[in-house]
Amino acid sequence: MNIPRRRFLQLSTLAAALPATSRLARADAYPAHPVHIVLGFPPGGSSDVIGRLMAQSLAEKLGKPFVFDNKPGAGGNIGTEWVAKAAPDGYTLLWSTSANAVNASLYHKLNFDFLKDFESVAGVFQIPNVMEVNPSIPVKSVPEFIAYAKANPGKINFASGGFGTTSHMAGELFKFMTGVDIRHVPYRGSAPALIDLLSGQVQAMFDLMPASIGFIRAGKLRPLAVTTAEKSPALPDLPTVGQFVPGYQVSTWNGVSMPRGTPSDIVERINKEINAGLADPKIKARLADLGATGLPGTPAAFATLVAQDTKRWAEVVKFAHISAD
DSSP, rough: OOOHHHHHHHHHHHHHHHHHHHHHHHHHHSSOEEEEEEEOOOTTTHHHHHHHHHHHHHHHSSOHHHHHHEEEOGGGGHHHHHHSOOSSSSOOOOOOOOHHHHHHHHHHHSOOOOOHHHHEEEEEEEEEEEEOTTTTTTOOOOOHHHHHHHHSEEEEEHHHHHTTTTTHHHHHHEEEEOOEEEEEESSOOOOOHHHHHHSSSSSSEEEEHHHHHHHHHHTEEEEEEEESSSSSSTTTTOOOOTTTTOOOOOEEEEEEEETTTOOOOHHEEEEHHHHHHHHHHHHHHHHHHHTEEEOOOOOOHHHHHHHHHHHHHHHHHHHHTTTOO
16 A cells, blocks of 8 residues: 555645646746737837837847837727737736726726736836926915915916826826815827916926926926925935825836736746846936836736726726716
């Protein structure tokens, strides 16, 4: 009986090791052919610039092409839906953005559920918005802005790069948390919004730092604070909104997601290589140029960020009675 029992134990041990061996073999073999990374916005923006750099980094590290595809439309939803319907085999990735967290509650007729249909793989970077005003407005700090807005209800217009954009939602969150009555004026992109802010047609904006920082440094716009939890290295003397409005935090983040059901070893492999890419001096320098900071971390950490942002924006959408449908 000892010999068969010993043989049984050996076979049992071998069988238990097979799944782990299979996962390692699959991870080592991945990728066997080109991988596509899909961004739901047009070329040229910060997401596109950093996304292409990261695609190049992944290709160099993993030995196969990582093709960066732009599939714009419907606030990023067209590209997101395309990836949601792809096979969960690691060969179709979504370059996800904070717009995905906003769209989850902004649109009521989506053919996908961003939280349920995607695996969070890795955060890549975040960019702060800057709370800024035209210099003609007699305020130099967030508390002064709040006091001025409450003394002049409905008389301050804040511009945004469009309905449902982070610059719009940052302003709505500020209204939600402070009780001020300021009015939203949407534009078709940040550039025309900035033109009217510079001319004084609108008085305030919560704009992405890369678009505004040149005007801030030239003294043409007055920054009051950054919207992230921490100060920005690009404008180190500027306080955060959260110093005056506890709990306020907004950033435009980018990361990588995959269709739900993608093997965990592939998720972990891409996470590892993205974190390595964020340590690359070339990518770090480009992020610094944009006023952005890297978001290295685990898939779980990125999933937490996505879930928290989705919940927060749902509350703001409800408060402001916003709908894109």
